[in-house]
Amino acid sequence: MKLKTKVAALSLLTLLLPWSGWKLLQELERYLRETQETALLDSARIVAGSMPLEFQTRLLFAPDRYVLLRAMARQPSLDGYADDWPGADQAQLFGFSAAKEVVRLLAASHAGRLYLLFDVEAQSSDSPAPAAAAVNVRAAGMALLIRSPRGLNRFTIRPGAPGPLQLRGEGGETSQGEGYWLDTPAGYRVELSLPAGDENTDISLGFPGASDPTQWIRLVPEWERVSAWLARTAGASTRAWLVDEEGWVLADSDTRDATNTGAAAAAPQTTWMQRLAYRVVADAEMELRDEWPARPVRLSEPAVTRALAGEEAIGWTQELDTAIVRNTAAVPLVLDGEVRGAVVLQSSSDGLLLVTNRALGRLLFTTLALTIGLVAGLWYFASRLSRRVRRLSGAVSRAMGEWTEPVSLPLRSDRDELGDLARNTEKLLRAVADYSQYLQTLAGKLSHELKTPLAITRSSLDNLSSQPLDTESRRFLERAQEGVERQAVIVRAMSEASRLEAAIGAAEWERVDLAELATRCVAGYRTMHPGRRLDLRLPRDPMPLDCAPDLLAQALDKLVDNAFSLIGPGDEVAIELRGSGDSYELAVRNTGTTLPDDFRERLFDSLVSMRAKRGAEPHLGLGLYIVRLVVAAHDGEVSARNLPGGAGVEFLIRLPRT
Secondary structure (H helix, E strand, O other): OOHHHHHHHHHHHHHHHHHHHHHHHHHHHHHHHHHHHHHHHHHHHHHHHOOOHHHHHHHHOOOOOEEEEEEOOOOOOOOOOOOOOOOHHHOEEEEOOOOOEEEEEEEEEEOOEEEEEEEEEEOOOOOOOHHHHHHHHHHHOEEEEEEEOOEEEEEEEOOOOOEEEEEEEOOOOEEEEEEEEEEEOOEEEEEEEEEOOOOOEEEEEEOOOOOOOOOOEEEEEOOHHHHHHHHHHHOOOOEEEEEOOOOEEEEEOOOOOOOOOOOOOOOOEOOHHHHHHHHHHOOOOOEEEOOOOOOOOEOOOHHHHHHHOOOOEEEEEEEOOEOEEEEEEEEEEEEOOEEEEEEEEEEEEEOOOOOOHHHHHHHHHHHHHHHHHHHHHHHHHHHHHHHHHHHHHHHHHHHOOOOOOOOOOOOOOOOOHHHHHHHHHHHHHHHHHHHHHHHHHHHHHHHHHHHHHHHHHHHHHHHHHOOOOOHHHHHHHHHHHHHHHHHHHHHHHHHHHHHHHHHHHOOOOEEEEHHHHHHHHHHHHHHHOOOOEEEEEOOOOOOEEEEOHHHHHHHHHHHHHHHHHHOOOOOEEEEEEEEEOOEEEEEEEEEOOOOOHHHHHHOOOOOOOOOOOOOOOOOOOOHHHHHHHHHHHOOOEEEEEEOHHHOEEEEEEEEEOO
């Protein structure tokens, strides 16, 4: 793994900062919600427990069948449609046992008049089709009975066709009532407008074919006194409702005028990303719902349903398009051992994260931005550090090349640890270069200095050999002469290397065919090594090259001599010449021996020998060093490798085409 990758991976630990902020945010949100739940539920218990006896009695003795009479903000249009009625989708359902119809009934009041909306559906299996049923009722007529302390009034609804209608009393006179008949796919709908009656008003419907007794439905106005009491008890920041056993709202603490549409402040709008973030932080299971109605007719929240079943409950909802989060608490109202209704309290939070979560949200996003910036900064620092290290490493590699003179390294002027490393490395490279140059000239110096002492020793031994000596002395004299001869061979080899270094610059260059040069050399090797296996592989095409042929021949001599000196009688030496792109390759392979891996890089250095066994002739490690000098003079490269499977060794000379 690269350095910048390691630093970048390590910098990911900084993500613990926003993660911890996120967890803190969740804990605080959970604490705030639990606190609000507890406070709201306690308030609901207090309201339910302190409800005056008068209101409890009214709820306890409520009629069995009643419909809530709502105050409408504006007069509905008598067109048979319910889109201008409050809670049109929450009509109360009534069945008439003597008839085959089911009625959905809405009742409202406005400007001293009573408005009724009947939506009638045929439910019996033997009933005629809805269209035929509507025709039959229009023909036979439907009766509307209104009972109040003033008396009983009976009206017949018998329109000739769908459309506007006038109510007719029992005597056939037209009353002040009017309405509209509309046929529907399921039956028919009747919308009526009547003079307002007294507080204790009952209504009933009579269908064709039905007989008495009549089933009465009480029109119950909103409990304004209970609403006012709830407003005083619950407080200004909490909205309270009293609902009956079926969830119908009897009283509402929000006593604002229904016509005042601008009373409620506009809710703050949020983006989808903010809403998603809040759902992740707060509660992914929180119910999403549309905007809460200004005057709900019936409460069907899960918390209310549980309270009507006798269990205290808490529920949370979030509006789809705003930042409002609502907390609803419901407490059952038990009278005479039975649940007769429930007290519902609701508080809303104007903000995504309740009270302080907005500031914490900004903190969270700030820490996340800082983390991203820190990761980017660390990645940039690691990249820059990695580039500097690669730059220094490349310069050191070039300076350690075989023929590269020590040069000034980059980063030497930097004041950090890499600058110290560059300066110390430069000192080391210069010391190594000086030592290498000393080793390269050591052979020439030693050969010059040893010639005179060897000549004196040899002449002294020659003079001594002419004197009469006993057998033991003669044996020691012969051993001394053998040692002098071996030293003379060493001096000649070192002199040869020194002379070759001096002769490279004065060599004569000419254009020759490498294939022809290799052929002549191999012919000589076969003469010098009769009976040894020597194979030559040449291309068919000529291989012209501008070179110093004598030097190349000498380099090839050294490689072949080296190969023959290391192999046994049954092994083979192969010489191959081939073209490879923009260069020529001369390979010398031998079987039977391999190179040690730890000495392969030093193989072509001066005075380095890797032979485990020493023969009669001394091996100073100058042969391959001479090969390197010759190849370098031709701007080429020389390398050595073991053949696959330990089959032998290959020395490869690569010369650029010129």
